[in-house]
Amino acid sequence: MKNKLLIFSIIILLTAIIIAVLYLVQAKKTAAEPLQEITLGLSWMHQSQFTGEYYADLFNLYKNKGLKVNFIPGSIDIDPIDKLISGEYDFALIQPDSLIKTVSEGKKIKAIGVTYKIHPLVFASLPAKNIKKPEDLAGKTIGVAYSEEIPLLALLKKMNVPVESVKIVQRDYNYDKLYSGKFDVEAGWINEIEFEKLHGHEFNLIRPSDYNIVFYADLIVTSDQLIEQEPQLVEKFLSATLAGWQESIQDIKTNSQLVLNYDSALDPLYESAMLEYSLPLIHTGQSAIGLMDDTSWQQMYQTLIAQKIITNQFDIKKAYTNQFIK
Numbered sequence: 001m002k003n004k005l006l007i008f009s010i011i012i013l014l015t016a017i018i019i020a021v022l023y024l025v026q027a028k029k030t031a032a033e034p035l036q037e038i039t040l041g042l043s044w045m046h047q048s049q050f051t052g053e054y055y056a057d058l059f060n061l062y063k064n065k066g067l068k069v070n071f072i073p074g075s076i077d078i079d080p081i082d083k084l085i086s087g088e089y090d091f092a093l094i095q096p097d098s099l100i101k102t103v104s105e106g107k108k109i110k111a112i113g114v115t116y117k118i119h120p121l122v123f124a125s126l127p128a129k130n131i132k133k134p135e136d137l138a139g140k141t142i143g144v145a146y147s148e149e150i151p152l153l154a155l156l157k158k159m160n161v162p163v164e165s166v167k168i169v170q171r172d173y174n175y176d177k178l179y180s181g182k183f184d185v186e187a188g189w190i191n192e193i194e195f196e197k198l199h200g201h202e203f204n205l206i207r208p209s210d211y212n213i214v215f216y217a218d219l220i221v222t223s224d225q226l227i228e229q230e231p232q233l234v235e236k237f238l239s240a241t242l243a244g245w246q247e248s249i250q251d252i253k254t255n256s257q258l259v260l261n262y263d264s265a266l267d268p269l270y271e272s273a274m275l276e277y278s279l280p281l282i283h284t285g286q287s288a289i290g291l292m293d294d295t296s297w298q299q300m301y302q303t304l305i306a307q308k309i310i311t312n313q314f315d316i317k318k319a320y321t322n323q324f325i326k
Helices: 002-032 048-058 080-086 096-104 149-158 176-180 190-198 224-229 231-255 268-282 294-306
Strands: 036-041 067-072 091-094 109-116 121-125 141-144 167-170 185-189 204-206 217-223
Touching: 036 080, 036 231, 048 067, 048 231, 048 268, 067 231, 080 091, 080 096, 080 109, 080 217, 091 096, 096 109, 096 217, 096 294, 109 224, 109 231, 109 268, 121 190, 141 149, 149 294, 176 185, 185 190, 190 268, 217 224, 217 231, 224 231, 231 268
Parallel strands: 036 067, 036 091, 141 167, 141 185
Antiparallel strands: 091 217, 109 217, 121 185, 121 204
């Protein structure tokens, strides 16, 4: 009996030694391996809408996957799709209308995840205008920028408001023309509007999402070539990014300030408001963070066809994949 116990103890000890040696070998190997440097093109300038990515960077989630991620801020002068196709970017945060149009033209890029499952777009008006529902938009001047006109036109069509009954004009990235009365209504992201409220302004809001106008925002996109040639890299980057979002939303007040590590001149109050009002649009509670669904893609695709933004019809499933989300 004692011999059996001795033999068993020796086996346990040898097993522990082997495990320890293997761990040290792997740790030494990992420490010796240089980080793989990749580039992520952001959809806009540094702000807390990229908190998940910042968390993954600052808390070593990327590093633990063997990655060093360089963030390139976006601007109206940068086309992230061109950068992605040229290989200057490995990944980029891109809006769905741009992605779908590009894929319809035969370009080989694909969404591998989504940040905003519900688009943050709202149409704001001052209470004195008494604009509370889509039907009230008839006869009004509406300021939009970039692709904000697409959900607006979809909303007007769905609610049987004649497009010719509204005046759609380009807006600046502020609300001066709304306050001055030059605009009756101005588009904006909900976090921007809520921040304006903190400064004493009041608004009536029309949310396209309340009327089942479906659009994602900030798709996580890469090239088909990278997916085919380096699927492990794609999986590592995406899993670390989504883990960054999952972890960061546990304390949004604190983590909304992570962006200050990338641009210390930003307003902490604004960044806090942005993340607070973005949270329910990113983590809806209906499915895993980042996961996309076929129905939403079909609706976005059909909207772009109806507005003749794309003329080459194709299988929309070529534009996205959930294969890297576990």
